Amino acid sequence: MENDINSKFLKPYDPKETEDKIYKIWEESGFFNPDVCIEKGVTDKNAEPFCMVLPPPNVTGTLHIGHAAMLTIEDIMIRYARMQGKRTLWLPGTDHAAIATQSRVEKNLEKEGIKKSDLGREEFLKRVEKFAQDSHDTIINQSKKMGSSLDWSREAYTLDADRNLAVRTAFKKMYDDEIIYRGHRIVNWDPKGQTVISDDEIVYEERKAKMYTFKYSKDFPISISTTRPETKVGDTAVAVHPEDSRYSDYIGKTFTINDFCGVKLEIKIIADQSVEKDFGTGALGVTPAHSQIDAEIAQRHNLPTKQVINEFAKMTVGDERILDKKTTIAREAIVEWLKNENLLENEEEISQNVSTAERTGGIIEPLPKLQWFINVNKQIKDRDNKTLKELMLEPVKNGEIKIIPNNFERVYYNWIENLHDWCISRQIWYGHRIPVWYRKTINNYELGITNENNTEIYCNINPPEDIENWEQDPDTLDTWFSSGLWTFSTLGWPNIEAKDLKTYHPTDVLETGYDILFFWVARMILMSTYILGEIPFKNVYLHGLVRDGQGRKMSKSLGNALDPLEVSEKYGADAVRMSLIIGTGPGNDSRMSEDKIRAYKNYANKLWNITRFVLSSTPNIKYDANFNNYSNVDLELIKERDEFIKEITKEMDEYKFYLVGEKIYQYTWSRFADVIIEESKIILSGNDKIAKESREQFLFDTLVKILKVLHPFMPFVTEEIWSMMPIDNKKLLMVEEWPKSERP
């Protein structure tokens, strides 16, 4: 019987006509779900599991090209594992991204002239949820367009009911273990976002600033330097180095300054090791309420704390010159006053790092506030008296968790060494509400302001029964708290008997951008080792940023951003996937250009035409995967091909996808098409029946193998071609077996 060549091959390959259709076939097959694979007999029920969780994209809009790169790398790993017969799960989800989402919606409302306070908490949250839902739908749709073989039946959201239960359960456990505590400390306050943020959410921006050197008063014996004169109205001490002979006579004395720009100061001279003799005047004005370092000094020396700046970055002391003025205005006023009083000794332009909030851009104001923290230095009984820091460090040090590329291991250690307690409470509305209730009393309860540690506290997974006597903490949790639980909250935890949890945790690979190594990867290790006593994943594969052709960051304002959907529409998702993979080693930034994508679109078509040639040259073939009557010439070619497959299989296992993609490209094009097919024309038109049959089988067999190894990279075109291959009893290509390099 003659095999009819599909007439589709007479036209160039058209990804537009193909990709949506193919994705639908995959979805309807159910094979994205490992349970279905077992049910339908394509995966052995005792097969080794392989699991990845998708780093949940933020529901702040749409996917960018970086997401497309992430989806591609992960889909390659997943499809490869599935074709190797593993019980393969890739679990999707999205992230509520607390601050990021809330501030996006706030900005949108601002355009309509609406403030969130006008709406109130409930109404505002409805708006955020609507926005989040729309973003979610867009994101899911985009992920499908990229060909991601995610198990949609297990989709999760960091703020849905199951994840909320996980969050409350984790919080309660940490509270009971005294890992979570409430404390009055200097925190990073974002006046723009009106919330506290963690150290990791600070972005340093180098800016020019003026450093002023002056005395508090004419009689004061020591000059000090600062870039923030307005904070000096909150000074309670001047610190000098203990061995600084210039100032030793003054140590221990207290000076009263009756009028420092309208404010009375009591300044004690103290000696502290942390002061550098050679910096500035060698003397440091101590402002305990508005500097982390100063607060530490103040604590060591029992100094009073005097808050002079409020949550709106406005002054709370002084007279009309500074009272209620923004810090920047007050600064000018004080400098002006210093000049008039002849106290200013020096004014110098320096460059300094200004702390800004990652999401709002607001300049951070250190303020003393009562907040919730995770203690990273407390010894934990259930974990061999190790601290969270140690728990995070150990599995990476001893190789239980491998980071690829491994130079990031040192970066990780470096971060842990400098780690302070993690502030987890946020004064925003969109997020997991803190599962803590305070007893209402008549006079001592005002939310978050006068409320002190002596209030009766109830912390539990569920609210107290006599709820009318209690008020829940108004704050929500840092978004990374729920993200930290992601590897197991998505698999059924806190039900520790959940089948998925038992089967798939620890997960195999966590693939994500190196930019969230601390935010996310470290926090997952923290949560998993502490809560479950096991690592969250065995391998961490870090990818870099996708930049434009000139190496610049892609951004809307530069106009160089490539929209993954737009280019997929134009060149096909397969071409976009290939161009995102090739030339991209782990941990390195990569470059993207339309030229590159176009090249891989041509490749898809090349493969299409190779198929056309092979099928039209073998019209009577009865493909036999175990054919053994090969000519000597063909045996040589088989040897070479199988060597090639062996090599790329090894490289797949070493996560060198950028290499494998390129090698398959080269083998198919430069070797198979340009040389082998050209030579075949002579053999196929000749009279040697044996040689002809051998060559037909070889061409067909090699095409089959190319389709298989290429499938993880270019799933759409390979599946489409596969569907038209005259092969008996074939499955979908996505669940076919990855070729073995050894011949029987």
Next chain:
RNA sequence: GCGCGAUUAGCUCAGUUGGUAGAGCAACUCAUUUACACUGAGAAGGUCGGGGGUUCAAGUCCCUCAUCGCGCACCA
């Protein structure tokens, strides 16, 4: 200040345990309807950032300098 990268063809990048410098893209010359013009053949293009060292042998290992990029810390 501490740490991490990078520097190889015009551009983007590979380069395994040290063993005759590789690929893609671009540009150049030729072929002209071929399975495929979303094509084929060919040629060109490199003191591997500089200097020093180890070695029979260094793009690769060691030291040093330079330039670029990044992270963390400091930021009186």
